[in-house]
Amino acid sequence: MPQAPSAPALDDRCETRHADPARVDLIRAALPSGETLEVLAETFRALGDPTRVRMLAALSRSELCVCDLASLVGISESAASHQLRLLRSLRLVRSRREGRMVFYRLDDDHIVRLLDQGLEHAAEPGAGREER
């Protein structure tokens, strides 16, 4: 941890002023790797769509096939299949074929906890987009 020996700071921006850059560097170093953060964001983004979150909420109740899922959330089976492929690629859901049908369920309890945690926040008093 260098502690800014002399450095009159040629570039006298705020970052080199009040909150010394050393602290910023420390925080930067403590952050998860860029790749991990990328995966994290990708996962959250998958949860960040009304259609998909409905599908996942439904799947947290019961295993379901594509067409039931589609009718449940009110989209075409094609659209559902596209979404399920995304969710599957991120290991949020898992598929199981039975005859001509494919049943989907949440991949693990992790996802349930994630949904519940989010619901807790969403259900908080005065949640949801309050300007200023």
Next chain:
Amino acid sequence: MPQAPSAPALDDRCETRHADPARVDLIRAALPSGETLEVLAETFRALGDPTRVRMLAALSRSELCVCDLASLVGISESAASHQLRLLRSLRLVRSRREGRMVFYRLDDDHIVRLLDQGLEHAAEPGAGREER
């Protein structure tokens, strides 16, 4: 669980066949309200951006001002301000003015848990976009 009394099912789609519609209706009824799911999705979507998730991860370590946050994640201060407004409107961060500077921090422990939960999933062996 009712067991599909008669119902020859005029509309012989899959939804009325194997997984009886009654079960689907039960699940639909058990889902959180549409508005809650909307807020939930909006919250997750806010977390679903690499820039924002970096900002939040940084804020989980320390309170920071806009320009430190901007330099930390490598975007302009204007862009940071835009993102912070979004995060603030969703109650994910909270601001505090001190002189000309504005410091941001996570709104509550909820957010930390949400991030940690997501990180746990993202850090899982073989996480992150595996095709098929």
Next chain:
DNA sequence: CTGACATCTGAACACTTGTTCAGATATTCA
């Protein structure tokens, strides 16, 4: 008040995203 600084804001742009559509694949039954 004036100048400097930190942050905020609206408009506009390139880029991404979710859906639809048409058709392909896979499985069952006659």
Next chain:
DNA sequence: TGAATATCTGAACAAGTGTTCAGATGTCAG
């Protein structure tokens, strides 16, 4: 095999998103 069902897939379009840019607001020092 051939028809029917359930799901999957690629291309393409409309809608939404994050950034940049220029300028506005609010705060402090002189």
